[in-house]
Amino acid sequence: MNAKRIAPLRRAVLEANLRLARSGLVFGTFGNVSGVDRDEGVFVIKPSGVPYGLLTPARMVPVSLETGEVLAGRLRPSSDTPTHRELYRAFDCGGIAHSHAESATTFAQARQPIRCMGTTHADYFRGDVPVTRPLTEAEVAKAYELHTGLVIVETFRTRGLSATDVPGVVVANHGPFTWGPDAHQAVENALVLEQLARMEIAQRIVAPDAPRPDPFLVEKHFTRKHGKSAYYGQQKKDVQ
Amino acid sequence: MNAKRIAPLRRAVLEANLRLARSGLVFGTFGNVSGVDRDEGVFVIKPSGVPYGLLTPARMVPVSLETGEVLAGRLRPSSDTPTHRELYRAFDCGGIAHSHAESATTFAQARQPIRCMGTTHADYFRGDVPVTRPLTEAEVAKAYELHTGLVIVETFRTRGLSATDVPGVVVANHGPFTWGPDAHQAVENALVLEQLARMEIAQRIVAPDAPRPDPFLVEKHFTRKHGKSAYYGQQKKDVQ
Amino acid sequence: MNAKRIAPLRRAVLEANLRLARSGLVFGTFGNVSGVDRDEGVFVIKPSGVPYGLLTPARMVPVSLETGEVLAGRLRPSSDTPTHRELYRAFDCGGIAHSHAESATTFAQARQPIRCMGTTHADYFRGDVPVTRPLTEAEVAKAYELHTGLVIVETFRTRGLSATDVPGVVVANHGPFTWGPDAHQAVENALVLEQLARMEIAQRIVAPDAPRPDPFLVEKHFTRKHGKSAYYGQQKKDVQ
Amino acid sequence: MNAKRIAPLRRAVLEANLRLARSGLVFGTFGNVSGVDRDEGVFVIKPSGVPYGLLTPARMVPVSLETGEVLAGRLRPSSDTPTHRELYRAFDCGGIAHSHAESATTFAQARQPIRCMGTTHADYFRGDVPVTRPLTEAEVAKAYELHTGLVIVETFRTRGLSATDVPGVVVANHGPFTWGPDAHQAVENALVLEQLARMEIAQRIVAPDAPRPDPFLVEKHFTRKHGKSAYYGQQKKDVQ
Numbered sequence: 001m002n003a004k005r006i007a008p009l010r011r012a013v014l015e016a017n018l019r020l021a022r023s024g025l026v027f028g029t030f031g032n033v034s035g036v037d038r039d040e041g042v043f044v045i046k047p048s049g050v051p052y053g054l055l056t057p058a059r060m061v062p063v064s065l066e067t068g069e070v071l072a073g074r075l076r077p078s079s080d081t082p083t084h085r086e087l088y089r090a091f092d093c094g095g096i097a098h099s100h101a102e103s104a105t106t107f108a109q110a111r112q113p114i115r116c117m118g119t120t121h122a123d124y125f126r127g128d129v130p131v132t133r134p135l136t137e138a139e140v141a142k143a144y145e146l147h148t149g150l151v152i153v154e155t156f157r158t159r160g161l162s163a164t165d166v167p168g169v170v171v172a173n174h175g176p177f178t179w180g181p182d183a184h185q186a187v188e189n190a191l192v193l194e195q196l197a198r199m200e201i202a203q204r205i206v207a208p209d210a211p212r213p214d215p216f217l218v219e220k221h222f223t224r225k226h227g228k229s230a231y232y233g234q235q236k237k238d239v240q
Numbered sequence: 241m242n243a244k245r246i247a248p249l250r251r252a253v254l255e256a257n258l259r260l261a262r263s264g265l266v267f268g269t270f271g272n273v274s275g276v277d278r279d280e281g282v283f284v285i286k287p288s289g290v291p292y293g294l295l296t297p298a299r300m301v302p303v304s305l306e307t308g309e310v311l312a313g314r315l316r317p318s319s320d321t322p323t324h325r326e327l328y329r330a331f332d333c334g335g336i337a338h339s340h341a342e343s344a345t346t347f348a349q350a351r352q353p354i355r356c357m358g359t360t361h362a363d364y365f366r367g368d369v370p371v372t373r374p375l376t377e378a379e380v381a382k383a384y385e386l387h388t389g390l391v392i393v394e395t396f397r398t399r400g401l402s403a404t405d406v407p408g409v410v411v412a413n414h415g416p417f418t419w420g421p422d423a424h425q426a427v428e429n430a431l432v433l434e435q436l437a438r439m440e441i442a443q444r445i446v447a448p449d450a451p452r453p454d455p456f457l458v459e460k461h462f463t464r465k466h467g468k469s470a471y472y473g474q475q476k477k478d479v480q
Numbered sequence: 481m482n483a484k485r486i487a488p489l490r491r492a493v494l495e496a497n498l499r500l501a502r503s504g505l506v507f508g509t510f511g512n513v514s515g516v517d518r519d520e521g522v523f524v525i526k527p528s529g530v531p532y533g534l535l536t537p538a539r540m541v542p543v544s545l546e547t548g549e550v551l552a553g554r555l556r557p558s559s560d561t562p563t564h565r566e567l568y569r570a571f572d573c574g575g576i577a578h579s580h581a582e583s584a585t586t587f588a589q590a591r592q593p594i595r596c597m598g599t600t601h602a603d604y605f606r607g608d609v610p611v612t613r614p615l616t617e618a619e620v621a622k623a624y625e626l627h628t629g630l631v632i633v634e635t636f637r638t639r640g641l642s643a644t645d646v647p648g649v650v651v652a653n654h655g656p657f658t659w660g661p662d663a664h665q666a667v668e669n670a671l672v673l674e675q676l677a678r679m680e681i682a683q684r685i686v687a688p689d690a691p692r693p694d695p696f697l698v699e700k701h702f703t704r705k706h707g708k709s710a711y712y713g714q715q716k717k718d719v720q
Numbered sequence: 721m722n723a724k725r726i727a728p729l730r731r732a733v734l735e736a737n738l739r740l741a742r743s744g745l746v747f748g749t750f751g752n753v754s755g756v757d758r759d760e761g762v763f764v765i766k767p768s769g770v771p772y773g774l775l776t777p778a779r780m781v782p783v784s785l786e787t788g789e790v791l792a793g794r795l796r797p798s799s800d801t802p803t804h805r806e807l808y809r810a811f812d813c814g815g816i817a818h819s820h821a822e823s824a825t826t827f828a829q830a831r832q833p834i835r836c837m838g839t840t841h842a843d844y845f846r847g848d849v850p851v852t853r854p855l856t857e858a859e860v861a862k863a864y865e866l867h868t869g870l871v872i873v874e875t876f877r878t879r880g881l882s883a884t885d886v887p888g889v890v891v892a893n894h895g896p897f898t899w900g901p902d903a904h905q906a907v908e909n910a911l912v913l914e915q916l917a918r919m920e921i922a923q924r925i926v927a928p929d930a931p932r933p934d935p936f937l938v939e940k941h942f943t944r945k946h947g948k949s950a951y952y953g954q955q956k957k958d959v960q
Contacts, residue, residue, distance in 0.1 A: 027915060030840075049953025074958050079944065079951065100840045106919050109837040110927035117349040118413040120270075120340045137936045144940055173838040173933035195267060199346050204925050205444050207350035213413035216377045220384055224319065231319065233289025238314050357589040358653040360510075360580045435507060439586050445684050447590035453653035456617045460624055464559065471559065473529025478554050597829040598893040600750075600820045675747060679826050685924050687830035693893035696857045700864055704799065711799065713769025718794050 001042055001062055001071040009037050010057040013044045016095065016183035017060075021052040023191055025101040032078040035095040035183035036088050041065045043088055047075040065089070079145060086149025087179060091156075091163035095183030097190040103197035104176035104190075107131065111172050114197050118213055122221035124192045126165035130155050134172045152177060165222070168193050241282055241302055241311040249277050250297040253284045256335065256423035257300075261292040263431055265341040272318040275335040275423035276328050281305045283328055287315040305329070319385060326389025327419060331396075331403035335423030337430040343437035344416035344430075347371065351412050354437050358453055362461035364432045366405035370395050374412045392417060405462070408433050481522055481542055481551040489517050490537040493524045496575065496663035497540075501532040503671055505581040512558040515575040515663035516568050521545045523568055527555040545569070559625060566629025567659060571636075571643035575663030577670040583677035584656035584670075587611065591652050594677050598693055602701035604672045606645035610635050614652045632657060645702070648673050721762055721782055721791040729757050730777040733764045736815065736903035737780075741772040743911055745821040752798040755815040755903035756808050761785045763808055767795040785809070799865060806869025807899060811876075811883035815903030817910040823917035824896035824910075827851065831892050834917050838933055842941035844912045846885035850875050854892045872897060885942070888913050 016033040020026055034045035044060045061077040063070055068085055070077060078084075084096050107114050114129040116122060132151045139147035152169050155161070167189050168178035176197075178189035203210065225232045256273040260266055274285035284300045301317040303310055308325055310317060318324075324336050347354050354369040356362060372391045379387035392409050395401070407429050408418035416437075418429035443450065465472045496513040500506055514525035524540045541557040543550055548565055550557060558564075564576050587594050594609040596602060612631045619627035632649050635641070647669050648658035656677075658669035683690065705712045736753040740746055754765035764780045781797035783790055788805055790797060798804075804816050827834050834849040836842060852871045859867035872889050875881070887909050888898035896917075898909035923930065945952045 027911060047954065074955075076951075076954060102915065102919055103922060105838065105840060106922040106926055109919065109923055109933075110930045112927055112930075118345065118415070120345060120415065134934060135937065137934065140934075140936050140940050173937060175838070175840065191267060195342065199342055199349065201922050201925055202343060202346040202441050203349055205441055206346055207352055210350045210352075213349075214374060214377070214380075216380050217375065217413060220380050231316075234287065234316055235314075358585065358655070360585060360655065431507060435582065439582055439589065442583060442586040442681050443589055445681055446586055447592055450590045450592075453589075454614060454617065454620075456620050457615065457653060460620050471556075474527065474556055475554075598825065598895070600825060600895065671747060675822065679822055679829065682823060682826040682921050683829055685921055686826055687832055690830045690832075693829075694854060694857065694860075696860050697855065697893060700860050711796075714767065714796060715794075 001064075002040060003072065005040055006037055006042055006044060006062055007057070009035050009042075009044050010060040010062075013046070013060050013095075013183050014055055014057050016097070016187045017046050017055060018052060019184070020097060020099060020187050020190065023187075025099045025190060025194055027100075031097075031099040032080055032084075033095065033097045033183050033187055034078075034081075034084045035186075036065065036093075038065070038094075042071060043084060045077045045081055045084060048078050050075070080148070082143065082145040083149040083152070083177070086146060086153060087177070090149075090153040091179060093163065093167070093179040093186070094181045095186035096177060096179045097183070097186040098175065098177050099190055099194075100175040101190065101194040101197075103201055104170055104194050105174075106201065107197055108170040108175050109173055114170065114193065114200050116213065116218055117200065117203055117210070119217065119221040120192075120199070121196050122213070122218040123225050124189060125168060125196070126162075126222045126226075127218065129166060129168045129170060129176075129193060129196075130159060130161065131170045132172050148174070241304075242280060243312065245280055246277055246282055246284060246302055247297070249275050249282075249284050250300040250302075253286070253300050253335075253423050254295055254297050256337070256427045257286050257295060258292060259424070260337060260339060260427050260430065263427075265339045265430060265434055267340075271337075271339040272320055272324075273335065273337045273423050273427055274318075274321075274324045275426075276305065276333075278305070278334075282311060283324065285317045285321055285324060288318050290315070320388070322383065322385040323389040323392070323417070326386060326393060327417070330389075330393040331419060333403065333407070333419040333426070334421045335426035336417060336419045337423070337426040338415065338417050339430055339434075340415040341430065341434040341437075343441055344410055344434050345414075346441065347437055348410040348415050349413055354410065354433065354440050356453065356458055357440065357443055357450070359457065359461040360432075360439070361436050362453070362458040363465050364429060365408060365436070366402075366462045366466075367458065369406060369408050369410065369416075369433060369436075370399060370401065371410045372412050388414070481544075482520060483552065485520055486517055486522055486524060486542055487537070489515050489522075489524050490540040490542075493526070493540050493575075493663050494535055494537050496577070496667045497526050497535060498532060499664070500577060500579060500667050500670065503667075505579045505670060505674055507580075511577075511579040512560055512564075513575065513577045513663050513667055514558075514561075514564045515666075516545065516573075518545070518574075522551060523564065525557045525561055525564060528558050530555070560628070562623065562625040563629040563632070563657070566626060566633060567657070570629075570633040571659060573643065573647070573659040573666070574661045575666035576657060576659045577663070577666040578655065578657050579670055579674075580655045581670065581674040581677075583681055584650055584674050585654075586681065587677055588650040588655050589653055594650065594673065594680050596693065596698055597680065597683055597690070599697065599701040600672075600679070601676050602693070602698040603705050604669060605648060605676075606642075606702045606706075607698065609646060609648045609650060609656075609673060609676075610639060610641065611650045612652050628654070721784075722760060723792065725760055726757055726762055726764060726782055727777070729755050729762075729764050730780040730782075733766070733780050733815075733903050734775055734777050736817070736907045737766050737775060738772060739904070740817060740819060740907050740910065743907075745819045745910060745914055747820075751817075751819040752800055752804075753815065753817045753903050753907055754798075754801075754804045755906075756785065756813075758785070758814075762791060763804065765797045765801055765804060768798050770795070800868070802863065802865040803869040803872070803897070806866060806873060807897070810869075810873040811899060813883065813887070813899040813906070814901045815906035816897060816899045817903070817906040818895065818897050819910055819914075820895040821910065821914040821917075823921055824890055824914050825894075826921065827917055828890040828895050829893055834890065834913065834920050836933065836938060837920065837923055837930070839937065839941040840912075840919070841916050842933070842938040843945050844909060845888060845916070846882075846942045846946075847938065849886060849888045849890065849896075849913060849916075850879060850881065851890045852892050868894070
């Protein structure tokens with residue numbers, strides 16, 4: 001591992017972890033964010049159970065994408081590290097965020113997807129955010145966190161979902177994972193997902209059986225912000 | 241366009257956008273506020289997808305009320321600009337605000353009006369805040385944002401509603417638009433509408449079928465604050 | 481009116497209004513708090529529609545308890561002043577607070593009392609907080625705010641309730657009024673009532689038909705804090 | 721009592737009380753936290769009804785574990801002191817926290833346990849957080865706060881629950897008590913319990929009859945953080 005080359009990644013991952021903490025989506029030492037450098041074959045993740053106030057770039061733990069080994073320092077990486085690693089191996093993403101955010105976790109505990117009910121959702125997720133099946137006793141007993149990653153990947157594969165189009169999932173009786181092009185975007189998606197989950201809860205009070213938005217409206221909003229025909233936002237050069 | 245004459249409008253529209261951001265009704269770069277100078281034939285609106293922290297008066301985008309053309313600068317205006325323009329052309333108002341505020345958006349997703357259930361509502365909106373019909377596939381495919389404006393205007397026309405008496409709407413599966421005499425008041429109405437939507441959600445929990453307030457109570461409160469017989473507040477000269 | 485003697489009352493009423501504003505229970509210029517000096521025959525109330533940031537002790541409006549006349553200054557008192565005056569005349573209290581706080585107002589709009597479901601409620605209110613009947617068209621048409629006060633008094637009289645034991649009410653389709661020994665305590669009761677209303681809403685979700693607390697538990701908690709056998713808190717001399 | 725030896729406990733208990741206050745779980749002077757020094761036979765608790773802003777280490781009240789007597793100072797201890805004392809005598813814990821936190825209190829008022837629905841709960845509580853039976857009239861009439869403690873202990877004894885595995889309870893029509901190895905952890909558990917109660921309320925909206933998490937998942941998460949096979953967090957020496 002080239003320590004110099006991953007220094008900016010460490011800072012970015014620290015900043016993304018702190019943003020998640022500031023957002024109010026985590027309490028105590030819960031939650032973890034990572035980012036990957038695929039050229040280096042390394043991802044960097046929050047250490048396990050260290051208070052957010054004590055985090056520094058040097059305390060962000062580099063882990064080998066290939067072997068799962070810790071590549072520097074004495075701190076243990078987040079206990080969810082094997083989950084992150086499986087997701088990096090299966091999905092084309094640059095950052096991953098995990099929290100026990102209240103409303104998204106409610107859907108995990110309800111074992112229900114967070115349905116796409118409008119354009120706010122469609123701006124970020126191209127359809128429902130799925131829920132995994134529960135893990136079996138064997139999967140929990142041995143390599144639990146690895147199996148958490150595998151069941152997420154299985155969820156996307158068996159349903160033919162694109163992890164780029166739907167950058168998030170809720171793990172049954174556990175909580176949400178989101179991802180994105182980098183650690184910052186993964187946290188952004190975590191914040192948005194929590195907001196969407198809050199609206200889905202309110203929707204169940206107001207009109208649980210309301211009709212879904214038309215598919216062409218969902219497509220319009222997703223493609224307005226993502227892909228070749230996007231027309232939202234600015235050219236980078238016009239806003240420094 | 242006379243740049244000097246619209247300078248105060250640019251500052252007012254910036255301030256109104258920042259107020260919307262501070263209120264917690266928007267996340268990320270979502271939400272947009274505009275204000276109009278009808279003598280100049282210009283409205284000024286937030287640029288598309290620029291973080292709130294980077295907004296300046298000079299970055300507020302002036303747009304021709306007649307042609308929809310951007311009149312200065314290189315920044316794209318908000319993607320919702322054609323919606324604002326249609327509303328300025330149809331309604332007698334000086335400012336417009338759009339957000340994806342959680343509770344009002346829930347009603348958009350539920351395709352239900354925000355009902356007038358008490359005097360807090362009647363102080364600002366003379367009756368229910370309506371919901372639009374969903375757009376058709378053709379309306380979404382071409383000039384989507386223009387059609388969003390048109391369907392709002394259609395909603396008011398076909399139901400015989402006054403945009404002055406009811407300065408807001410929820411667009412089906414999208415979110416709320418509010419307006420007012422200026423950009424500041426449009427944001428004020430956005431904040432109030434969110435509060436009313438929150439109470440309507442709680443009302444569905446406590447007593448979904450509670451009787452409506454008597455029409456004479458609604459009239460009393462609206463006219464106590466609006467129009468010729470208003471007696472709320474002070475003479476301007478007594479409070480600088 | 482002796483301006484010097486009511487100066488401390490003005491400051492106390494200002495402070496209580498600002499506390500209500502800081503609490504988040506009001507938005508915009510909504511809400512009003514007053515306090516009375518019965519020896520002087522004067523109560524002092526917030527001016528109508530003045531932003532909280534512009535309030536000063538001198539802008540608090542003194543009103544005659546006997547005639548309802550404004551006794552000093554050019555500012556109009558709160559439009560709810562006649563309601564406050566009726567309550568001071570009927571009830572033995574030193575301060576009154578009115579807000580459109582979200583959850584208490586939900587019960588006003590639902591035309592339902594805020595039920596006593598536990599000891600938190602019983603620590604402050606000796607039983608359910610009642611809801612008034614709706615006003616008639618005649619009562620709204622003429623001297624509306626006076627009739628709001630009268631219907632509150634009627635609610636307590638016809639049900640044999642003590643305004644000292646139950647220092648609050650929700651006015652149908654309007655919102656809560658609370659009172660207490662002084663303006664500060666009236667606001668304290670407003671904050672507590674909102675908290676109780678929030679729990680009553682959550683209770684409707686979890687167990688709408690849960691049994692009521694036993695009357696002896698309610699009595700125990702109310703008398704633990706109020707009246708001759710109170711044993712909560714300290715002797716004043718031990719905590720300056 | 722050795723005043724010097726309990727000085728650090730007084731500071732720790734003050735800090736834990738202030739943390740509870742900052743958390744927003746208490747309003748006014750509500751809520752109280754204590755900590756015990758079993759070698760000294762003393763527990764230290766917040767004084768009754770003193771505003772949080774006036775608390776100092778010297779004002780934390782030391783009480784004899786054996787006799788219940790106040791051992792120093794003129795301030796009365798929290799009115800809930802006899803409850804704390806019973807819990808210290810029955811349970812192996814070092815700190816206790818009591819609040820009327822909104823969502824946990826809702827379950828107290830609903831007389832329902834806070835069910836274990838996922839891993840967030842299982843990380844802290846090994847199964848449902850139980851609710852006590854209501855107290856009888858005789859128990860309320862005499863030594864009410866003592867009986868509150870006794871009914872908590874009875875709840876754990878009759879159901880065969882371990883107070884170490886399940887460090888919290890909701891007292892019927894009253895509110896939650898939590899405990900832990902020290903005062904700080906007791907508050908931590910209070911904050912977590914409130915979060916779990918919030919999710920349980922949301923769960924009732926989304927899917928009240930959702931299946932429970934598998935017991936092996938609950939066990940996995942509890943033992944991942946607690947006991948001999950815990951692997952969450954760091955060696956103390958690696959993070960100062």
